[in-house]
Amino acid sequence: MRKNQVDIQFCYHCGEEVKGAPIQYEGHQFCCNGCKGAYELLLSNNLCDYYTIDKNPGNNLRVEIDPTEYEYLDNSHIIRKLLNYSDGKTARVTLNLPQIHCSSCIWLLENLQTINAAIFESRVNFSKKTIHITFNEQQTSLRQVVELLASLGYVPTLNLNSVTEAKTQNTNRSLYYKLGVAGFAFGNIMLMSFPEYIGISGDFTSQFQLLFRWFNVALAVPVLLYSGSDYLQNALTAVKTRILNLDVPIVIGMLALFARSVYEVASGIGAGYFDSLVGFIFFLLLGKFFQTKTYSHLSFERDFKSFFPLAVLAKVEGEFVPVEVNQLSVADIIMIKSGQIVPCDSILLSSEARIDYSFVTGESNPVVKKTGDLIYAGGKQVGGAIELLVDKRVEESYLTELWQKENSDGKGQVAQVADVVGKYFTFTILAVALFTFVYWSFSSLQTAFLAFTSVLIVACPCALALSVPFTHGTAMRWLAKHGFFMKSSAIVEKLAHINRIVFDKTGTLTHSKNAAVTYDGKTFDEYKDEVISLVFQSSHPLSEQIAQHLGQAANPYRPSTFEEIPGAGIKGVVNGVSIKLGNEQFVLGEQQDEIQSAVYLQINGAYYGRFSFSLNYRNGFEQVLNQLRNRFELFLISGDNNKEQQRLATHFGGEGHVLFNKKPHEKEAFVCALKQDTHKVAMVGDGLNDAGALNAADLGISVTDDVNNFTPASDAIIRGDVLQDLPAIFKYALASEKVIYAAFAISFAYNLLGLSFAVQGMLSPVVSAILMPLSSITVVVFTTLTTTLLAKKYRIV
Amino acid sequence: MSVLFMTIFFSFIIALFFLVGFIWSVKSGQFDDTDGPAVRMLFDDKKSSHATNNNKS
Numbered sequence: 001m002r003k004n005q006v007d008i009q010f011c012y013h014c015g016e017e018v019k020g021a022p023i024q025y026e027g028h029q030f031c032c033n034g035c036k037g038a039y040e041l042l043l044s045n046n047l048c049d050y051y052t053i054d055k056n057p058g059n060n061l062r063v064e065i066d067p068t069e070y071e072y073l074d075n076s077h078i079i080r081k082l083l084n085y086s087d088g089k090t091a092r093v094t095l096n097l098p099q100i101h102c103s104s105c106i107w108l109l110e111n112l113q114t115i116n117a118a119i120f121e122s123r124v125n126f127s128k129k130t131i132h133i134t135f136n137e138q139q140t141s142l143r144q145v146v147e148l149l150a151s152l153g154y155v156p157t158l159n160l161n162s163v164t165e166a167k168t169q170n171t172n173r174s175l176y177y178k179l180g181v182a183g184f185a186f187g188n189i190m191l192m193s194f195p196e197y198i199g200i201s202g203d204f205t206s207q208f209q210l211l212f213r214w215f216n217v218a219l220a221v222p223v224l225l226y227s228g229s230d231y232l233q234n235a236l237t238a239v240k241t242r243i244l245n246l247d248v249p250i251v252i253g254m255l256a257l258f259a260r261s262v263y264e265v266a267s268g269i270g271a272g273y274f275d276s277l278v279g280f281i282f283f284l285l286l287g288k289f290f291q292t293k294t295y296s297h298l299s300f301e302r303d304f305k306s307f308f309p310l311a312v313l314a315k316v317e318g319e320f321v322p323v324e325v326n327q328l329s330v331a332d333i334i335m336i337k338s339g340q341i342v343p344c345d346s347i348l349l350s351s352e353a354r355i356d357y358s359f360v361t362g363e364s365n366p367v368v369k370k371t372g373d374l375i376y377a378g379g380k381q382v383g384g385a386i387e388l389l390v391d392k393r394v395e396e397s398y399l400t401e402l403w404q405k406e407n408s409d410g411k412g413q414v415a416q417v418a419d420v421v422g423k424y425f426t427f428t429i430l431a432v433a434l435f436t437f438v439y440w441s442f443s444s445l446q447t448a449f450l451a452f453t454s455v456l457i458v459a460c461p462c463a464l465a466l467s468v469p470f471t472h473g474t475a476m477r478w479l480a481k482h483g484f485f486m487k488s489s490a491i492v493e494k495l496a497h498i499n500r501i502v503f504d505k506t507g508t509l510t511h512s513k514n515a516a517v518t519y520d521g522k523t524f525d526e527y528k529d530e531v532i533s534l535v536f537q538s539s540h541p542l543s544e545q546i547a548q549h550l551g552q553a554a555n556p557y558r559p560s561t562f563e564e565i566p567g568a569g570i571k572g573v574v575n576g577v578s579i580k581l582g583n584e585q586f587v588l589g590e591q592q593d594e595i596q597s598a599v600y601l602q603i604n605g606a607y608y609g610r611f612s613f614s615l616n617y618r619n620g621f622e623q624v625l626n627q628l629r630n631r632f633e634l635f636l637i638s639g640d641n642n643k644e645q646q647r648l649a650t651h652f653g654g655e656g657h658v659l660f661n662k663k664p665h666e667k668e669a670f671v672c673a674l675k676q677d678t679h680k681v682a683m684v685g686d687g688l689n690d691a692g693a694l695n696a697a698d699l700g701i702s703v704t705d706d707v708n709n710f711t712p713a714s715d716a717i718i719r720g721d722v723l724q725d726l727p728a729i730f731k732y733a734l735a736s737e738k739v740i741y742a743a744f745a746i747s748f749a750y751n752l753l754g755l756s757f758a759v760q761g762m763l764s765p766v767v768s769a770i771l772m773p774l775s776s777i778t779v780v781v782f783t784t785l786t787t788t789l790l791a792k793k794y795r796i797v
Numbered sequence: 798m799s800v801l802f803m804t805i806f807f808s809f810i811i812a813l814f815f816l817v818g819f820i821w822s823v824k825s826g827q828f829d830d831t832d833g834p835a836v837r838m839l840f841d842d843k844k845s846s847h848a849t850n851n852n853k854s
Contacts, residue, residue, distance in 0.1 A: 053840070103836040126833035176823040184816040188809065
């Protein structure tokens with residue numbers, strides 16, 4: 001039978017494998033009507049280049065869009081909040097499209113005006129995965145624009161966060177300006193200093209010498225005051241708060257360099273050290289630029305607002321109309337459709353609701369609620385539409401309050417190694433400088449002053465300051481390439497100091513989507529193709545898992561009828577066979593007390609059996625835990641039931657290390673308790689139920705199977721499939737810290753060498769001009785190279 | 798010798814011109830998305846220019 005199997009076919013639009021009968025249209029196969037519809041739309045607009053730039057570029061469209069889904073975009077209040085600009089005629093909007101992934105996407109999205117002539121211009125920002133659309137408000141509406149995007153498979157992310165977020169999306173460009181100014185001045189000053197380097201002197205040059213020197217002063221002033229302004233400010237705050245960091249000796253060195261150089265030029269003794277000063281600031285900024293590579297399409301700051309809908313249906317004057325969630329007030333009546341999230345604590349008015357709290361508690365089975373029961377915000381309705389009475393406003397709801405409280409507490413900052421070094425450094429340098437000054441002041445006050453400033457100049461921890469950004473920056477890039485994204489490069493240091501790790505179970509140790517499917521009951525081999533063809537029509541997660549389990553149909557059919565009843569199941573007639581698949585109530589007409597996620601199968605009116613699902617652990621999770629246990633204390637905290645306590649306890653080192661049935665705030669309290677006794681705790685979790693714990697931990701790592709999906713606020717995001725490399729990632733971070741120490745040693749060696757010149761009062765501009773850039777370049781090359789080699793060693797490439 | 802002063806002055810003006818050019822390019826957002834333009838330049842001109850013509854007319 002397998003031999004007759006048809007060739008695997010791929011959808012022309014989205015490139016996914018077609019498991020059921022493909023839809024034939026214009027000589028191409030499509031997996032679903034959505035994909036075919038998108039193709040038709042592009043074909044009629046002569047935009048089929050979309051399919052030639054990249055192969056199968058589309059996004060799957062099997063989830064049909066509810067025509068009323070974007071009804072709320074007709075609400076003028078919401079429109080006003082979403083638009084960046086509007087003058088009644090022209091409107092501009094920025095939408096977030098996480099599906100943008102290839103060059104075809106850019107091409108199609110920038111040719112939107114071909115489909116809708118009322119769109120003036122659309123521009124994609126590929127790095128951020130956003131689109132800026134300018135359109136004619138009189139001829140089209142925001143809703144139509146959004147619906148057009150959705151019908152093409154680019155569903156904009158619209159949630160409560162889209163309206164509450166401040167619209168200042170401008171990236172910080174000041175670093176570019178500062179770098180530009182410093183680079184410009186650096187080049188020119190070197191040019192002007194050239195005669196000094198090669199020692200040209202005589203009548204011919206003397207008139208130029210003065211000009212060149214004053215020219216250098218003029219060029220150095222903006223570099224010190226503008227390009228170096230961040231360092232000046234940081235040092236000032238550090239001195240004010242009496243917490244010395246590495247910026248303090250840097251600024252002391254910078255100011256000493258500048259003062260000494262101006263003095264030399266003004267008194268005519270020498271040319272000063274402007275090339276060293278400006279080159280030094282330029283390198284520092286370059287290090288900063290390298291360090292602040294951000295992954296702008298990822299967000300590390302998401303709170304509950306990103307999970308909540310923008311608007312829900314509420315009863316206004318007897319009719320349900322979309323109302324912005326923030327505008328809901330107590331005693332409003334709202335309607336929640338299947339799959340929507342309840343935005344505020346409310347009382348159930350309908351007779352029954354099935355609420356999936358997995359989002360909030362981690363418990364995967366839906367809970368049945370009856371009329372009059374209180375439903376907490378964050379629950380997802382999985383049955384049909386329900387009506388609710390608002391009990392508390394969004395901001396006052398139980399869980400939102402909990403999250404808001406957590407966000408306001410700052411987390412304990414890990415003292416950065418560079419700042420600790422900086423503290424001692426400052427004192428040592430000042431002591432050495434003062435000693436030199438006192439020593440020389442017995443012979444000559446002028447020599448004393450020169451030697452004093454020389455010490456401060458040469459001891460300036462330029463190389464020291466560069467070692468951290470370049471090591472962390474390189475480590476961050478390699479880890480990101482591997483699927484581990486960090487909020488900032490300082491997280492590398494946090495990673496190295498962790499000694500306790502807390503894991504969540506559902507979605508972290510287990511796959512969030514692929515459950516293990518088991519079937520018990522009568523075999524249905526004779527109807528297998530029909531069942532597969534039917535299941536394939538549905539995009540419900542459970543249907544997809546069954547389809548995955550059953551595999552490819554030998555002879556796919558197109559169902560003659562198909563119906564999906566939300567929260568119940570699917571039914572249809574395929575090849576003359578009538579099939580019903582769904583929950584107990586739907587298939588058997590009766591519901592036993594126990595609620596379980598099983599799907600029942602009925603063929604031609606006869607009950608066959610049921611599919612049940614159990615959590616599927618990620619590949620190699622046991623090895624990962626065993627490896628980690630050598631270095632860390634491990635804990636498991638789950639909102640789920642304790643069915644697997646025995647099995648998991650062995651991997652976590654005892655019964656006391658595994659906790660079940662924990663609510664979000666209990667998880668948070670547990671993490672806080674673990675932080676006692678100077679332990680550094682990392683929390684690995686997913687979902688909003690872990691949000692509090694992720695935030696409370698010294699290092700919050702959220703796990704996601706799709707990086708573009710929503711993840712709760714955290715310090716780092718790890719792709720689910722690289723979770724098994726977690727031990728290597730921790731080892732790599734620790735090794736990177738050692739690279740920093742080695743770089744410190746190198747820069748100290750340079751400092752000592754320079755100091756030996758300086759205390760003797762022998763530091764000439766040439767020595768300084770060679771020594772300072774050389775030490776910087778050595779450190780930059782050393783750190784980048786070693787960190788890269790280490791990445792190869794730990795197989796993080 | 799005054800000709801040297803002039804050349805130095807002019808070379809500085811030219812360098813300044815490039816600095817201003819750089820600042821302008823940052824300001825106009827050319828450094829905001831560094832991945833997109835790399836792809837955009839490979840698009841077939843025929844089709845997209847056809848599309849923009851439609852828009853203009």
